[in-house]
Amino acid sequence: MARVALVTGGTRGIGAAISKALKAAGYKVAASYAGNDAAAEKFKADSGIPVYKWDVSSFDACAAGVKQVEADLGPVDVLVNNAGITKDTAFHKMTLEQWNAVINTNLGSLFNMTRQVIEGMRARKFGRVISISSINGQKGQFGQVNYSAAKAGDIGFTKALALENAKGGITVNVICPGYINTEMVQAVPKDVLEKNVIPQIPVNRLGEPEEIARAVVFLAADDAGFITGSTLTVNGGQYHA
Numbered sequence: 096m097a098r099v100a101l102v103t104g105g106t107r108g109i110g111a112a113i114s115k116a117l118k119a120a121g122y123k124v125a126a127s128y129a130g131n132d133a134a135a136e137k138f139k140a141d142s143g144i145p146v147y148k149w150d151v152s153s154f155d156a157c158a159a160g161v162k163q164v165e166a167d168l169g170p171v172d173v174l175v176n177n178a179g180i181t182k183d184t185a186f187h188k189m190t191l192e193q194w195n196a197v198i199n200t201n202l203g204s205l206f207n208m209t210r211q212v213i214e215g216m217r218a219r220k221f222g223r224v225i226s227i228s229s230i231n232g233q234k235g236q237f238g239q240v241n242y243s244a245a246k247a248g249d250i251g252f253t254k255a256l257a258l259e260n261a262k263g264g265i266t267v268n269v270i271c272p273g274y275i276n277t278e279m280v281q282a283v284p285k286d287v288l289e290k291n292v293i294p295q296i297p298v299n300r301l302g303e304p305e306e307i308a309r310a311v312v313f314l315a316a317d318d319a320g321f322i323t324g325s326t327l328t329v330n331g332g333q334y335h336a
């Protein structure tokens with residue numbers, strides 16, 4: 096029986112590449128998204144992967160969403176916590192709304208989503224929880240106190256949850272991408288990318304979403320059971336924590 100994988104934010108950018116790579120590796124995949132229906136419908140038509148709309152910053156919405164996915168596809172074996180947003184500004188100008196939105200979407204979502212599936216994984220003695228953090232959660236970034244705090248939180252979440260579930264066949268790992276060629280990074284002005292970002296990347300280019308997907312497929316595999324609590328850095332050599 097094919098294992099079931101649920102990818103949050105799985106319809107665009109890195110998440111879309113993860114969804115497609117898991118499908119190609121033989122998983123039954125569900126991709127969630129927040130509100131961009133046009134992108135989700137296009138992704139569904141291209142990939143044949145079912146899409147589900149809910150807000151990962153809401154615990155109740157996650158409960159209902161996971162229930163629907165499990166009714167359609169079966170119990171979730173692999174959860175990829177990928178959905179994320181940025182609301183960048185210097186901390187001394189940051190509003191409570193900008194802080195809360197980023198913390199709740201990028202860190203609160205790990206509780207909201209993982210809590211829905213962990214009891215089932217424990218009962219079945221198999222599970223993979225893979226979260227997408229960021230280089231900026233490892234090193235900090237100007238204008239991203241909210242994002243860096245949330246993404247660093249993802250790493251602590253992973254280390255602690257891995258300990259609690261290590262004996263039960265469940266692995267919990269986190270991937271820290273560097274700068275990846277998605278809409279999130281394309282929002283950075285081109286001259287800033289060329290003058291300030293790419294020169295800091297030793298391989299001298301942005302990463303591609305498929306290069307993060309490859310790491311997810313590696314960690315999701317049944318025979319990756321000895322890898323847990325780890326932080327996998329995929330950043331072209333830019334930073335080593």
Ligand SMILES: NC(=O)c1ccc[n+]([C@@H]2O[C@H](COP(=O)([O-])OP(=O)(O)OC[C@H]3O[C@@H](n4cnc5c(N)ncnc54)[C@H](OP(=O)(O)O)[C@@H]3O)[C@@H](O)[C@H]2O)c1
Nearest residue numbers: 104108109128129130131150151178179229274275277279
């Ligand atoms: N791009 C990079 O260079 C980079 C680097 C390091 C880490 N990351 C992390 O990698 C992850 C993916 O980034 P990306 O660049 O692929 O982002 P993206 O292209 O902006 O796509 C984000 C995806 O997340 C979904 N999403 C956002 N907020 C959500 C919410 N509240 N509830 C449910 N889904 C939500 C979006 O849904 P809609 O389509 O409906 O908006 C979309 O599917 C994020 O966690 C990001 O922080 C990215």
